[in-house]
Amino acid sequence: MEQRSNEWRAARLGKITGTRAAALMGTEAAQMTLLCEMVREYATASSKEIPMNAAMKKGVDDEDLACSAYALETGRTVTHAGLIVSKKNPRLAMSPDGLINTCGGVEIKNLGEENHIRVLLSGKPDPKHVIQCEWGLFVSERQWWDLYYYAKEMPTILVSRLFRITLTAAKREKMVVAAEAFLARLDTTLETLGLVL
Secondary structure (H helix, E strand, O other), X not given: OXXXXXXXXXXXXXOEOHHHHHXXXXXXHHHHHHHHHHHHHHHHOOOOXXXXXXXXXXXXXXXXXXXXXXXXXXXXXXXXXXXXXXXXXXXXXEOOOEEEOOOEEEEXXXXXXXXHHHHHHHOOOOHHHHHHHHHHHHHHOOOEEEEEEEOOOXXXXXXEEEEEEOOOHHXXXXXXXXXXXXXXXXXXXXXXXXXXX
């Protein structure tokens, strides 16, 4: 299934996905926003269309180019996948930018030049992006995930930055606990509102 297609949007409904992982693992306020978002999905049986701003459009437009650059830089073959659903819980899913063999994956970020430079200067990935990759590892049960920052407008020496992300047993357990608690809260909320799963 192709990402951003109607089939893909329908398959993601009511699932905690990688883009929601930071909220799940975040503050009470972030979790409440996520809860309301997911209750709305159950109530309307539709996902909220997020208007694509210029940065998002650029990221989508450059994704294939960035994927090719990653493959060239690393020597790895990238396989595209629309949606991966957890084997342990069908309400947990992720939409990877790419899968590598049977053990890895890649998340590509095209942030625009200024934000790309911030990553280069800090030498560290954005924590929200790390959580998204960790969620990919959690759902897919793979061993590693590459977080690849890419800005085609930059000079060759600054075009990309690669971070290898792994998931510790302690972090995996935190995700299990957070997901179970959140889904129980979601189910209680749906029941309170008279919505049946």
